[in-house]
Amino acid sequence: MHAARYPALADGLTRAGAPPLPESDLECAFYGDLFRIFVGRTLAVQDPPLDASDVAEGLESDLLLALWAEAARTDETVLPPGARTLARTSGAVQRALNALSRSRFFAGVALRTLVAGLKQVRAYLTDPVVHAAVQQRLADRIAPAVQVAGQRRAV
Template identity: 45%
Template sequence: MTRIVLVHGIAQEVKGAETLLAEWYPALSDGLARATGTTGGSRVARDEVSMAFYGDLFRPAGHRGLGTPEWDASDVQDGLESELLLQWWESASERESRVAGPGAAARLRTPHLVQRALNALSHASFFAGLSERMMISSARQVRRYFTEPGVRAAVQDRIVRSVTDRTEVIIAHSLGTVAAYEASYAHPEWPDLALVTLGSPLAVRNLVFERLVPPPTNGHARWPAPVKRWTNIADEGDIVALSKELAPSFGDRIRDLGVHNGAKAHDVRPYLTARETGRAIAEVLRA
């Protein structure tokens, strides 16, 4: 029955498919209504929408402490984890005046520099209200996806199990856009579908783009065969979607659109309620 598959991003490990669907579905309906000029909800029934939930794969095992393990700056691993936090910091400081920038600090991985990044990011809109250990957990999820083949395969399997022969569109957010892209490429037998990516880091060089499977060649990624339409939507202030446009890296068949999400630039709900998102989905459903 699934016409629309939703794929979430990082930091959802203590939720579940139904919990997230309860958050996403009203926003999805509002976006469709805004795009089509209708009232009274969505053109798609809730039982035609499914959430490819994978957050539990990152949920830590039980331990004696409370909540997330008490990580601090010294626990941030060299390489992708530290580089990602530093890049988020730099991007946030460029877009939000309340976030102090790295200035002339040497880009060396030291606990002190990582701690400065964590302190600064606590004032960024995306991370506001999150503890330091949750920020570290977010970077760690990205690192684990790219460096642990078992985790990567398990995340994509959740998407594969959600796609049916009636699926018309996959809507993915944040890290979920990476998993949706890779799963789509790996399954050329899937029916023709549309891909809508929200706040995507897919084109972020040196951190994400070069780590994709299949690997890009000569600076260009390969096109997933089942995808007949691809709309990428990003807010200029979204510090996770560091590269706002995907077309230069994935091909000019992609339609890159900008939206304004207010204070929560990376939040999926304003992405879904945007007219641009609703229109991209409605076009596919009408076809």
């Protein structure tokens, strides 16, 4: 994870005018395996074959609809939730997934990945065991900050 993310992060910080980021200053915490169990697989090459019928009522569907509304607000290519169309798709969840698949942000994201993401957010926010495990993995990677040459740096 570090090798894949460090160059982009360092480049972005440099472009924003920040001082160079030493490679040792970036820590990565992995906790994706905690969610694989939640979606039904402990290990897999790809996400399980999820679709609109797998989006649970409540938090998952509410989050999906909020993503749709925000995508429509910020991306003129996304029809808003209340738009009238000739499409015969029934159900707000399927319409939201269709609309988001055409947005600039989600266009390259597979439907099953988007649905899996909704499930991960719900698990993190509602399952105390998953939440605690994620928090612990993050805490294990975060070191106390110290003053180095007038700047706060993690060590």
